[in-house]
Amino acid sequence: MNVQVAKKPLAEALQTVERIVPNRSANPGVNLVHVGALGDGLRFSGTSLDIDIETTVAADVRGDGALALPAHVLGQVVRALPADVVSIDVEGSEMAISSGSFSTRLQIVDPSSAPKVSFPSEYRSTLSAGAFVKALDHVRYAAAVADYQAIFRGVKLEFHDGTGRAVATDGFRLAYRDFGDAGGLTGEMIVPARSVEEIVKAFGGSNVDVEPGEGRLSLQREGVRLNVKLMDGAFPDYRRVVPQTFPVQITLAADELRDAVARVAVMADKTANNRVDLFVKEGTLQITAEGSYGRSQESIDVRQEGSESEIALAYNAKYLMDALSPLQDQLRASFSGSTSPSVLEDPADAAYLAMVVPLRTG
């Protein structure tokens, strides 16, 4: 195999693979990238065992070949190359890479020593650029992180009646975001939150072709394919925990609340749930926090509605900040009670909903 290829796209294709393939692994061969010749390019593939990755790059390729190499070594060599064009020659047990006055000979590894990675031959659905990835990105903070939290560590994808939704919850908070067109898909699946992060990074801003498979979801765009392993288990019925009646509702700029909570929370006691207190009355939202260093407070004018004239609540400041993070414009905060869930939404865009359970106080 003899290849001429531009350095920049080659380096990018390898960097995408290196995001998934570990530099070191207890499992033999998992640190390797498969390199294969296509008619008009090179294909790189590898796996973290939870996620399979394949990238392709256009290249002038003569001859055939399939081999494996430590992914991070190959990536490091390519990134450091001095010239814009790279020549690759595979001879015997070595891959020779030369560029400008630099050359290197890398030891090839038998590709059968790396885990086999395969991708669907067909991707039957396409999800629209932005909306799908944005939905994943906006809800993933609400997924649990601790091992024992099992299925709560996943993000659920629902495809019903032609529309899609991403949902995550850890039992104390919940977020969902609808992404409109379901691309003809139906049914449900649960993607590990850590894999969701990789999907967001690999597919931000692109249309995504998807193909559900046995225990996995496959995704592709021009030049990049991913398989992510799905989670087994039943996701809780989150709909029934979202309250429907709210004695107090307020509307204000999302930014204003975010900034005020960030300022006041400096005083919050990190060992006591990072607590901030909210008090709504007569069109004023007062935010306070108290800890061993002192006490902070800030007031914001809000539009207040509802059957009750006031309400007092406490939250974990981090949970409140996370829930606010996807909201850019107006925010409607709907309080069902001092100890029952609160709902945060953009009144002009029903796609995103965040729910936060207040702290039990006093």
Added chain:
Amino acid sequence: MNVQVAKKPLAEALQTVERIVPNRSANPGVNLVHVGALGDGLRFSGTSLDIDIETTVAADVRGDGALALPAHVLGQVVRALPADVVSIDVEGSEMAISSGSFSTRLQIVDPSSAPKVSFPSEYRSTLSAGAFVKALDHVRYAAAVADYQAIFRGVKLEFHDGTGRAVATDGFRLAYRDFGDAGGLTGEMIVPARSVEEIVKAFGGSNVDVEPGEGRLSLQREGVRLNVKLMDGAFPDYRRVVPQTFPVQITLAADELRDAVARVAVMADKTANNRVDLFVKEGTLQITAEGSYGRSQESIDVRQEGSESEIALAYNAKYLMDALSPLQDQLRASFSGSTSPSVLEDPADAAYLAMVVPLRTG
């Protein structure tokens, strides 16, 4: 005490203090910042026990006062303030800070519970902007880091015959840089390399007023003062280890060597001193490295001089890269032998000299 002060310079003054004063400390009171009223501003001071820091900021101050607070809490509160102007009121055991619709009350600590920090009343010498700090910055990589290396963990300052020099060595490499005008100082002192880093950050680009004292060096510029504890002990006589005769010398662009070593060293065996090999012959410098993943090489045309026609050497790639880092233009590398020290310099600027001992090979 009642203060009106602009947020930005206040936040900067506190951030400078927070670089030195630890957030947590086993020593009581070391996490505190002293706050004092000046006629026309506020003074903040604290210590890491190795370095004392004082910053001042212009402010409209009424009344008097001296108090202490946890430095990082105060800094965090101030950085998050919403408005450009900050009001500070000290009443009883609390400092009230308000800005826009935000207010906080911080618990004051008795200033006598924090270590006392004092600064000279007079700074008799001034070292010129840039040159002094640049000299420190260019040699500090050569200082040792391990505890047992004692005095090698310091940077020596020499003031002789009206000129100054900074020197560092860990026994395997050495760097010195002259900084011209000694500001009337004479003698020698050894500054811990970790304190040198703080001097570089606090005084980059400024004229520095200095005052040597008993076991410490004091430095100041507009708004910032530092005392750094000096090290006791004898610094080795480094002059006698710098070789004077060189059978082979080469001249080339410093960048070119730096980039080539970085590329080739990807293959170097990290467990075997990160070794790269240099071979000079007939006006060509060949750089090679070999490890378990393969072998890399690159050739550079150089201007070659000297009594011998060729030389082969090996270096720790990191040591070579460190020594090259301050060199921007031309580089003259002078080889005294395959196992004796090599000298790296800019042929047009004698101020900086780096020496690297080659690895023992074979």
